[in-house]
Amino acid sequence: MIEELISMLEREFKERVKVYKDRGRYFVVVEPSDLKRVVKLAVERGFNHLITISGVDAGDHFEVVYHLKHGGEVLNLKVKVDKGNPRVPSVTEVIPGAVLYEYEVFDLFGVVPEGNEPPGPLVLPEGWPREVHPLHKEFKEES
Amino acid sequence: MGVLSWARAKSIWVLHFNSGGCNGCDIEAVAAFTPRFDAERFGVLLVPSPRHADALLVTGPVTKQIKDRLIRIYEQMPEPKFVIAFGTCACTGGVFKGSYSTCGGVDKVIPVDLYIPGCPPKPEALLNGIAELMRRVRGG
Amino acid sequence: MSVIQVPVGPQHPALKEPERFILHVEGESVVKVDVKIGYAHRGIEKIFERKMYIPGVFVAERICGICSAAHAVAYSLVVEKVAEVEPPERAKAIRTIAFELNRIQSHLLWLGILAHELGFDTLFMLTWRDRELVLSLIERLFGNRVTYGAVVPGGVRRDISDAAAKETVKVCEKIIERAREYLDLCLSEKTIVMRTENIGILKPHQSIALCAVGPVARGSAVRFDVREDEPYDALELLDFQMVVEDGCDTLSRTLVRVKETEVSAQIVKELAKKLPAGPIKIRLPMKLPEGEAVSRVEAPRGELFYYAVSKGGDKPYRMKVRTPTLANIPALCEMLKGCHIADVPVILASIDPCFACMDRVEVVDSSGRRRDLEEMLRRRGV
Numbered sequence: 001m002i003e004e005l006i007s008m009l010e011r012e013f014k015e016r017v018k019v020y021k022d023r024g025r026y027f028v029v030v031e032p033s034d035l036k037r038v039v040k041l042a043v044e045r046g047f048n049h050l051i052t053i054s055g056v057d058a059g060d061h062f063e064v065v066y067h068l069k070h071g072g073e074v075l076n077l078k079v080k081v082d083k084g085n086p087r088v089p090s091v092t093e094v095i096p097g098a099v100l101y102e103y104e105v106f107d108l109f110g111v112v113p114e115g116n117e118p119p120g121p122l123v124l125p126e127g128w129p130r131e132v133h134p135l136h137k138e139f140k141e142e143s
Numbered sequence: 144m145g146v147l148s149w150a151r152a153k154s155i156w157v158l159h160f161n162s163g164g165c166n167g168c169d170i171e172a173v174a175a176f177t178p179r180f181d182a183e184r185f186g187v188l189l190v191p192s193p194r195h196a197d198a199l200l201v202t203g204p205v206t207k208q209i210k211d212r213l214i215r216i217y218e219q220m221p222e223p224k225f226v227i228a229f230g231t232c233a234c235t236g237g238v239f240k241g242s243y244s245t246c247g248g249v250d251k252v253i254p255v256d257l258y259i260p261g262c263p264p265k266p267e268a269l270l271n272g273i274a275e276l277m278r279r280v281r282g283g
Numbered sequence: 284m285s286v287i288q289v290p291v292g293p294q295h296p297a298l299k300e301p302e303r304f305i306l307h308v309e310g311e312s313v314v315k316v317d318v319k320i321g322y323a324h325r326g327i328e329k330i331f332e333r334k335m336y337i338p339g340v341f342v343a344e345r346i347c348g349i350c351s352a353a354h355a356v357a358y359s360l361v362v363e364k365v366a367e368v369e370p371p372e373r374a375k376a377i378r379t380i381a382f383e384l385n386r387i388q389s390h391l392l393w394l395g396i397l398a399h400e401l402g403f404d405t406l407f408m409l410t411w412r413d414r415e416l417v418l419s420l421i422e423r424l425f426g427n428r429v430t431y432g433a434v435v436p437g438g439v440r441r442d443i444s445d446a447a448a449k450e451t452v453k454v455c456e457k458i459i460e461r462a463r464e465y466l467d468l469c470l471s472e473k474t475i476v477m478r479t480e481n482i483g484i485l486k487p488h489q490s491i492a493l494c495a496v497g498p499v500a501r502g503s504a505v506r507f508d509v510r511e512d513e514p515y516d517a518l519e520l521l522d523f524q525m526v527v528e529d530g531c532d533t534l535s536r537t538l539v540r541v542k543e544t545e546v547s548a549q550i551v552k553e554l555a556k557k558l559p560a561g562p563i564k565i566r567l568p569m570k571l572p573e574g575e576a577v578s579r580v581e582a583p584r585g586e587l588f589y590y591a592v593s594k595g596g597d598k599p600y601r602m603k604v605r606t607p608t609l610a611n612i613p614a615l616c617e618m619l620k621g622c623h624i625a626d627v628p629v630i631l632a633s634i635d636p637c638f639a640c641m642d643r644v645e646v647v648d649s650s651g652r653r654r655d656l657e658e659m660l661r662r663r664g665v
Contacts, residue, residue: 023364023576049507050494051579051588052605067577067590067605072513074577097494097613101605108328125207125244125324134243134329135601141243141329163323167348167429170392174418177411209322238342242326263348263429 002026002073005045009038027065027076032088035079039066039091042077046070050091053101055109057137062109064088081111090116108135151197151223152280154186155273158196158220162213163245164203167263168230172200175266182266187273193219198276204232204245205252217253225256225276229269234258286314289624304631308624316619318612331602336362336436336571339599344430346604349392352385353582354604355434360515361589361602362436364576366567372517372559374438379517380451380554381425381433382580383547387458388417389583390540390547393635394465397537400628401478406468413461420454423447438564448555455552462545469537479533483618483630486531495614496607497585498543499634502536504529509581517554533633540635569597582607584635608636 006026009017017038018029030038051067051074058080066077079088090113092098102113110133112118132139161169175182176189190196193216205213217226228249231237236247249255256279259272289306302322307315327346331339343358344351356378363370370378391414398406418428424447425431433439443451469475485495490503500507508525510518526542528535571593578589585607592601611634618630 022574023367025575025577027575048491051586052590052603052610054590054601054603056592056601056603065590067588069512069579074579076575076577095494096492097610099613100609125210134326139243139329141241141326141333161323163325165345165348167345167351170349171429174411174415177415178408179412179415203323204325206322206324208324212322238345239325239327239330242330244324244326262345265428 001046001070002075005042005047005075008045009041012041013038025074025076027078029078029080032079032081035066035077036089036091036094038077039068039094042068042075043094047073047075048095050095050098050101053098053105055105055111055135057109057135059137062086062111064105064109064111066091086111087114088112089114092116107133109133110136148280148282152277154188155197155225155276155280156188156190156195157198157200157227158190158193158216159200159202160213160216162201162203162209162233162249163206164230164232168202168233171263171266172202172229172269175269180266180270182270182273185270185273185277193217194221196220197223198225198227200227200229201233201249202229204236204239204242204247205249207244207246210246210252213249213252225280226253227257227259227272227276228255229259229272230264231260231262234260237262285309291627302636304627306619306624306627311624313619313622313624313627316616318616328602328604331599333598335569335597336366336599337567339602340435341430341432343604344432346606348429349389350385350582350584350587351430352381352434353580353587355431356382356516357578357580357582357587357589359434359436360580361576361578361591362567362571362599364578365574365591365593365599366436366571368437368565368567370438370565371562373442373561374563375516376554376558377439377441377443377563378434380443380551381421381431381439382516383551384417384421384424385431386547386583387544387551388414388421389635390544391417393540393583393632394537397479397629397632398475400632401474403474406475410465413458416454416457420451423450435564437567438562440564442563443555443558448558451555452552455548455555458548459545459552462541462548466538466541466545469534469541475537476534478626478629479537479633480530481532481534482626483533483536483622483633484531485614485618489617490614493613493617494610495585496610497581497583497635498536498539499585499611499614501525501527501539503531507586509579509586513579515578515580518550521550521553523550533629536633570595571597584608585610608634611636 016031020027047068047070049069051069054065056063062081064079068075102116103118105111106118228234233249239245240247257272259268286307286309289308291304305317306313330342340355340358343354346354391410395407395410422428425433433441485503487504490500490505510523511525526539528538573593573595575592580587588605590603591599594600615634
């Protein structure tokens, strides 16, 4: 099932997708501009449950990972985002349940979901500075 | 011991407030009021409004978001009032100490009369705490 | 008729935990709901990054005191996957016992809360009395009632003796008997049926579009249970029967949970009868290799998800947690739409919300601007 989807994605997007397997799970790195189409294709092939969206501060860039599942198989779509202008297209048109996850990634990493812009400064206690995102590696907690 | 404190010691009404805890303490606090432990036999009652409460039972490490609400609830309670910090998080911040969004204990925000440590404390510990509170109210 | 806003929370008698809901009501019916969450946000994902792998499990347990075993197991599974090790068979069985006992007490607790919201406090006291049976057993087996501290990456910390296993079987038989009684009660007692049937409707297609999980999805006829999709620990060896109801309302969600209580008790009974022999733990290396791993378990409230990134070293580089209540919030807003204001506490209770879980990384309004989830979902055609 997941192999079919992945070989289809490889055919369709050629060198714009990069596939690797880690600990028994598939990770597919896609371009931000292709994200919506890839998600749509995955949803059409049964991967219609978005588990969550994770952000990772990978040093010189952010990674935004979309975990989609179908039965016991999990497809991890990874998008690399530039730290200077962190934006990803919103997937809420395809998966309405993604709303809160996109807000969450904005709160913790400052990655803006285009098309589902958070209506206000979000996460965290009231009065939290808008440009500070606690899951950035350079953010240090006072002890 | 006056009549007032005698009566008060026999009818301590408690408002339970979760200040961002993990629920572990909350379910143990509620369990103390269910058939096996039955705290109500000491005249203790869970009440829904701060205006009716004698004691505030706070669980959780006090998140920065809830801090102002906790202070407001405390201010709404009539005198004399007692604050019980229930659980390690409420006492000191517990495992969440040093996190960017918690204050690290109830006593950083409002004065605390009674600390009940444990992660979470057993319902018996709450009963013990209530007995201690009754002794204090009587002026012992 | 004009629309009036009714704020509920953060401190409110109908809420056991601090969250805020703003109900927009027209007369007696709810037309719109705003949710403000984040009162219990404790920054746990950041804390994980400064904890070593093994002590991290104790933080994971404290994400939520009600589903503590689920968090401990999910965390341990993801760490074991990063380390590429497999715990011994006996440890797997003991873990599953802890996990399913945790589910039993959580579902009984939930049934009590529902009964309390219905104004049926007798049932509340009854279920919590039965829940003490399970808690005493858990205390006997693991030494603690709420956070067990038993499950760690690499296995478990405490063995189950033969005498304790025998007692487990006995308690499970009692629970099965009680669960059947509760099932009868839920189907026949007017107080329950009238307040839950056709209340809080969530259609199957809505459940799928909004990515609902756990008993909420299964109450809407969606076959989604991680224990069947991807069995973990000792569940691989068992014949697991998924519980699905097709009423799509609060009653269905109630029945799913009551029936699951019995299913879980059967699982524990079966495992306690034939615990595999052998060691209960393997040693994990201090430093784990680089890599990424994903683990999923079926917590009492639904699918619980951990995603770990390791860059080598003794601490995780990133640990992401997705808890079931967060996944069910969009579905909750859908259920509340059009309901009677008196039914709000019951519908709220029907998703078995656990805000402590949800808020470990959630969202708060801080500028005074209202975030309107409902509006957002409508724009997306839900």
